Amino acid sequence: MLHAHFLMLAKYNAWANRRLYDAAATLSDADYRRDRGAFFKSMHGTLNHLLVTDRIWMQRFTGEGTAPDRLDAILSEELDALRAAREAEDLRIVAYAEGLDETRIAGVIRYRRVSTPEEFTQPLAPALAHWFNHQTHHRGQAHGILTGLVGRAPELDLLYFQRLAGT
Numbered sequence: 001m002l003h004a005h006f007l008m009l010a011k012y013n014a015w016a017n018r019r020l021y022d023a024a025a026t027l028s029d030a031d032y033r034r035d036r037g038a039f040f041k042s043m044h045g046t047l048n049h050l051l052v053t054d055r056i057w058m059q060r061f062t063g064e065g066t067a068p069d070r071l072d073a074i075l076s077e078e079l080d081a082l083r084a085a086r087e088a089e090d091l092r093i094v095a096y097a098e099g100l101d102e103t104r105i106a107g108v109i110r111y112r113r114v115s116t117p118e119e120f121t122q123p124l125a126p127a128l129a130h131w132f133n134h135q136t137h138h139r140g141q142a143h144g145i146l147t148g149l150v151g152r153a154p155e156l157d158l159l160y161f162q163r164l165a166g167t
Contacts, residue, residue, distance in 0.1 A: 001102075002102060002105045002125060003097075003100050003101060003102055003105060006097050006100060006105070006128050006132070007094075007097040007098060007100070008162075008165075008167055009097070009128075009132040010093050010094045010096070010097035010098075010132075011094060011097075011161075011165065012158055012161045012162075012165075013090060013093060013132065013135050014087075014090035014091075014093070014094055015161050015164075015165075016135075016136075016139055016156045016161065017050075017086055017087075017090055017139075018087075018090075019154040019155075019156060020047075020139055020142055020143070020146075020154065020156065021047070021079075021083045021086060022154070023146050023153060023154050024043050024047065024079060024142070024146070025079060025083075026150070027043065027146075027149060027150070031043075031149050031150075032044055032079060034149070036144075036145045036148055036149070038141045038142075038144065038145055039138075039141060040072060040138075040141075042145070043142055043145050043146070043149075044074075044079075045072065045074075046138055046141055046142045046145065047079075047082055047086070047142065048072075048073065048074050048075050048076070048082065049071060049072065049138060050086075050135060050138050050139070050142075051075055051082065051085060051086055051089060052068045052070075052071060052072075052073050052075060053071065053131075053134060053135075053138075054089050054093065054131075054135070055067055055068060055075075055089065056068065056114060057127075057131045058089070058092060058093065058096065060109055060111040060127075061096060061109060061124070061127075061128075062096060065092075067114075068114075069114060070114065071114055071115075104124065105124055105125050105128070106123075106124070106125065107123070107124050108121055108122060108123050108124060109121070109122055109124050109127055136158075139156055140156075143156055
């Protein structure tokens with residue numbers, strides 16, 4: 001049952017990211033980079049952070065891929081290149097979720113934080129829940145940036161996705 005739940009969240013994540021990037025692509029470069037007071041300042045900083053943390057968590061979950069060493073790393077200065085990297089990462093996330101089973105979900109992971117050297121051991125299921133929640137949290141900030149800049153942002157609610165996907 002958790003497998004189906006996490007797979008749905010992975011698919012929702014990809015869907016919401018596509019909608020967010022579609023909206024970001026309509027911004028002028030100045031608005032895209034403008035400091036709007038969000039935690040990672042701009043739409044540019046926020047979208048980069050989302051990809052940074054997804055790569056960090058995927059490296060923790062799979063042992064594969066690169067993991068940036070800073071949460072505010074800029075992986076790409078250009079929106080088109082960032083979007084291509086985002087789409088590739090979303091495919092990777094969905095494939096990872098598809099490969100999960102209840103036994104793996106009931107297991108643990110060991111990892112180090114970006115900011116400190118100590119190792120943590122954590123059950124996988126709560127780590128996955130945190131990860132998907134983190135994505136939603138920062139997409140909410142991006143949604144706020146869009147609303148402040150253009151007065152409207154795309155619908156990103158999970159329930160909206162569920163209705164469209166029939167889940």
